[in-house]
Amino acid sequence: MGELVFVGLGLYDDRDISLRGLEEVKSADDVFLELYTNFLPGFSLERFAEICGKVPRAVSRTELEENGGKIILDAAKQGKAVLLVPGDPFVATTHVALRLEAAKHGVKTRIIHGSSIVSAVSGISGLHNYKFGRSVTIPFQENYSELPYEVISQNQALGLHTLCFLDINVEQRRFLSVSEALKMLLKIEEKKKKGVVTCDAIAIGIARAGSPNQTVKADYVRVLLKHDFGAPPYSIIFPGKLHFMEAEALMYFAGAPADIRRLVE
Amino acid sequence: MGELVFVGLGLYDDRDISLRGLEEVKSADDVFLELYTNFLPGFSLERFAEICGKVPRAVSRTELEENGGKIILDAAKQGKAVLLVPGDPFVATTHVALRLEAAKHGVKTRIIHGSSIVSAVSGISGLHNYKFGRSVTIPFQENYSELPYEVISQNQALGLHTLCFLDINVEQRRFLSVSEALKMLLKIEEKKKKGVVTCDAIAIGIARAGSPNQTVKADYVRVLLKHDFGAPPYSIIFPGKLHFMEAEALMYFAGAPADIRRLVE
Numbered sequence: 001m002g003e004l005v006f007v008g009l010g011l012y013d014d015r016d017i018s019l020r021g022l023e024e025v026k027s028a029d030d031v032f033l034e035l036y037t038n039f040l041p042g043f044s045l046e047r048f049a050e051i052c053g054k055v056p057r058a059v060s061r062t063e064l065e066e067n068g069g070k071i072i073l074d075a076a077k078q079g080k081a082v083l084l085v086p087g088d089p090f091v092a093t094t095h096v097a098l099r100l101e102a103a104k105h106g107v108k109t110r111i112i113h114g115s116s117i118v119s120a121v122s123g124i125s126g127l128h129n130y131k132f133g134r135s136v137t138i139p140f141q142e143n144y145s146e147l148p149y150e151v152i153s154q155n156q157a158l159g160l161h162t163l164c165f166l167d168i169n170v171e172q173r174r175f176l177s178v179s180e181a182l183k184m185l186l187k188i189e190e191k192k193k194k195g196v197v198t199c200d201a202i203a204i205g206i207a208r209a210g211s212p213n214q215t216v217k218a219d220y221v222r223v224l225l226k227h228d229f230g231a232p233p234y235s236i237i238f239p240g241k242l243h244f245m246e247a248e249a250l251m252y253f254a255g256a257p258a259d260i261r262r263l264v265e
Numbered sequence: 266m267g268e269l270v271f272v273g274l275g276l277y278d279d280r281d282i283s284l285r286g287l288e289e290v291k292s293a294d295d296v297f298l299e300l301y302t303n304f305l306p307g308f309s310l311e312r313f314a315e316i317c318g319k320v321p322r323a324v325s326r327t328e329l330e331e332n333g334g335k336i337i338l339d340a341a342k343q344g345k346a347v348l349l350v351p352g353d354p355f356v357a358t359t360h361v362a363l364r365l366e367a368a369k370h371g372v373k374t375r376i377i378h379g380s381s382i383v384s385a386v387s388g389i390s391g392l393h394n395y396k397f398g399r400s401v402t403i404p405f406q407e408n409y410s411e412l413p414y415e416v417i418s419q420n421q422a423l424g425l426h427t428l429c430f431l432d433i434n435v436e437q438r439r440f441l442s443v444s445e446a447l448k449m450l451l452k453i454e455e456k457k458k459k460g461v462v463t464c465d466a467i468a469i470g471i472a473r474a475g476s477p478n479q480t481v482k483a484d485y486v487r488v489l490l491k492h493d494f495g496a497p498p499y500s501i502i503f504p505g506k507l508h509f510m511e512a513e514a515l516m517y518f519a520g521a522p523a524d525i526r527r528l529v530e
Contacts, residue, residue, distance in 0.1 A: 006388070010283055011378055018380065019280035019287065019316070051284070088380060090388035096514055099391075103517045111388040113276055113380035113475050115283065115353060118394060123271070123355035123376040126364075129383060130402070134425055135395050154423065160399055210378050249361055252368045 002029070004076035004102045006089040008114020011210030013042030014051060017084075021112040022052060029079030031056040032072050034064055036170045037094050038086035039233045041208050056084055061171065069098040076107045088116035117209050117235060121163050124216055125204055125237055126249020133160035138181040138236070139167045140174070149188040152238045153196045159241035159265070166234040175232035178205040179225045182236070186221070197221065197238070202263065204237040204254055205229055218256035241265045267294070269341035269367045271354040273379020276475030278307030279316060282349075286377040287317060294344030296321040297337050299329055301435045302359050303351035304498045306473050321349055326436065334363040341372045353381035382474050382500060386428050389481055390469055390502055391514020398425035403446040403501070404432045405439070414453040417503045418461045424506035424530070431499040440497035443470040444490045447501070451486070462486065462503070467528065469502040469519055470494055483521035506530045 005024050010016025017025075025031055033056035035043065049055040063071055075081040089095060089111055099109050122129040133155030138148045148164060155162040166176040185197040197203075199222035207215040207229035215229050224236075242250075242263040250256035270289050275281025282290075290296055298321035300308065314320040328336055340346040354360060354376055364374050387394040398420030403413045413429055420427040431441040450462040462468075464487040472480040472494035480494050489501075507515075507528040515521035 008380065013285070015284035015288070016378075018275055018283050020278070022284065023280070088384035088388065090391075091384050091394045093387075093393045093395075093510075096391055096510055100510070100513055100517060109518075110477070111385075111475075113281075113385045113388065115273065115378035115380055116384035119353035119356050119381035119383040120376075120378040122358075123353065123378065126355075126361055128358050129356045130358075130400050133399050134397060134423075137395070158399075158419065210376075212375070245358075245361055245365070248365055252365060253374075 001106055002076050002079040002081060003108040003110065004072065005080065005082045005110045005112060006095060006099070007082055007084050007112045008088045009040060009043070009084055009086050010114040011087060011117065011120060012040060014044055014048035016115060016210070018112060018114065021114065024112055025052045025054070025082050025084070027080065028082040030075035030081045031084065032059050032081065033057065033084040034059050035086060036061050037092035039168055039170050039175070040086050041211055041231060041233070064098065065094065068101055072098065073102060073105060073107065076102060077105065088114045088118070091116050091118055115210060120210050121237065124206060124209055124214065126253050127161050127237065127239065127246050128243060131161055131240065132163055133158060135163040135165065137165045137167055138176060138184065140176055141180070141184065144184070146188050149185055149192060149196060153194050156196060156238065156240050161240045162238045164236045164238070166236065168233055175234065178227070178229050178234050178236060182221055182225055202239065202256065202260055204239065204250070206235045206237070207232065209235060216254045218250045218254035218260065220257070239263055266371055267341050267344040267346060268373040268375065269337065270345065270347045270375045270377060271360060271364070272347055272349050272377045273353045274305060274308070274349055274351050275379040276352065276382065276385060277305060279309055279313035281380060283377060283379065286379065289377055290317045290319070290347050290349070292345065293347040295340035295346045296349065297324050297346065298322065298349040299324050300351060301326050302357035304433055304435050304440070305351050306496060306498070307476055329363065330359065333366055337363065338367060338370060338372065341367060342370065353379045353383070356381050356383055380475060385475050386502065389471060389474055389479065391518050392426050392502065392504065392511050393508060396426055396505065397428055398423060400428040400430065402430040402432055403441060403449065405441055406445070406449065409449070411453050414450055414457060414461060418459050421461060421503065421505050426505045427503045429501045429503065431501065433498055440499060443492070443494050443499050443501060447486055447490050467504065467521065467525055469504065469515070471500045471502070472497065474500060481519045483515045483519035483525065485522070504528055
């Protein structure tokens with residue numbers, strides 16, 4: 001009986017994998033790769049194949065999810081299979097089903113972790129990690145949901161920051177933009193009137209987190225609405241109460257207006 | 266004018282750095298290393314020096330914090346300096362001060378992210394990342410605080426999970442154990458009586474997260490109190506409401522009793 005190793009690819013390109021992850025790939029009998037749960041803007045399959053000396057087999061959402069990951073399980077029953085996953089492998093909840101399926105078939109599973117926006121967000125923004133409440137995904141317009149607004153509101157009431165993932169559909173190359181996400185939240189604000197996401201609120205827009213050319217901009221929502229963040233993927237942080245050093249970091253590293261100090265406790 | 270690059274070492278050993286991080290080390294003029302904000306149980310400075318072809322200079326808390334990181338800033342003013350940090354560099358809040366100091370001196374800073382318990386906890390436990398509320402550190406006995414209890418209580422009221430970091434003092438080789446942490450919380454429970462951390466509550470103890478021999482055990486607090494988790498570092502998760510797949514993952518991968526299903530919504 002073989003094993004199934006989930007290896008995180010990290011945030012940005014083909015060199016964000018750890019040395020330990022790379023060793024697992026090199027010693028694997030079969031290497032699979034999914035690139036749909038997250039978007040790695042700098043990832044090149046060719047360069048990656050050169051680095052690890054083998055060409056991973058790209059698997060689609062259909063192969064992995066609708067088919068119970070049979071192709072991967074079959075490989076993992078016979079030898080050592082590696083599944084490469086963007087970011088840290090289980091931040092997207094998708095692969096828990098595959099891991100459970102493997103366990104039920106007696107296949108051992110292991111995880112080699114990778115960098116993730118969940119922790120990187122602190123370095124990127126200067127905001128303290130332990131002051132983030134629950135995170136939330138802002139969906140495409142057609143999946144309109146008031147949950148993100150409610151989560152931001154709940155976190156703010158507790159003085160906590162909210163990390164919002166902006167929806168992606170990598171297969172269709174669709175990425176919810178910062179301004180689309182903000183417009184959706186402003187519409188909900190019109191209805192709920194809690195004063196949570198107004199044009200005068202300050203938020204932080206992030207594009208291409210973890211890449212050498214990432215964009216991080218802290219500003220009024222009305223300014224962010226018009227700002228060009230460049231290429232995807234995107235996320236937004238709604239800050240809660242700030243430590244003075246968080247405010248200072250936002251001013252230095254995200255160009256926040258001095259008015260950000262109004263959020264300091 | 267040079268630059269200062271913060272590079273994350275990841276969770277466990279000298280091979281958890283990313284390929285991109287390793288390249289930064291190789292091309293740096295000066296490489297510094299701090300190993301006090303987190304404990305990497307498998308890290309060997311000798312092996313790491315062999316991997317990167319240079320010996321990083323270990324810096325103490327005193328050098329980094331009390332002295333404003335002068336030794337690092339001086340190097341970063343003249344060339345490319347790298348500071349290696351366990352985990353993802355800014356999850357511990359310590360280095361924000363150094364980064365700000367660098368910026369004030371006109372030194373550019375960059376970050377190469379690493380794996381962190383903050384995201385890894387989902388793979389380790391099977392719990393969905395977006396259902397974690399704010400995290401909290403349980404301090405040593407002499408720094409007794411009721412905050413961890415209040416955070417767990419607040420998160421549970423919202424149906425959310427709580428990741429608790431157990432305090433460490435790497436210089437003194439002191440690590441708060443799972444049972445010490447639970448005993449402190451049980452004492453606060455006696456006083457507050459909210460029914461948050463009782464002997465019959467179910468929690469998840471974790472030791473050596475991200476290592477090949479990590480321990481993950483979901484069980485009643487009364488069982489965890491007596492469980493031998495082996496070597497440090499440690500963390501504890503207090504689950505909120507569970508999705509049925511989270512419950513199943515806890516049973517398969519953390520040995521949770523079937524009674525865990527009582528937490529399923």
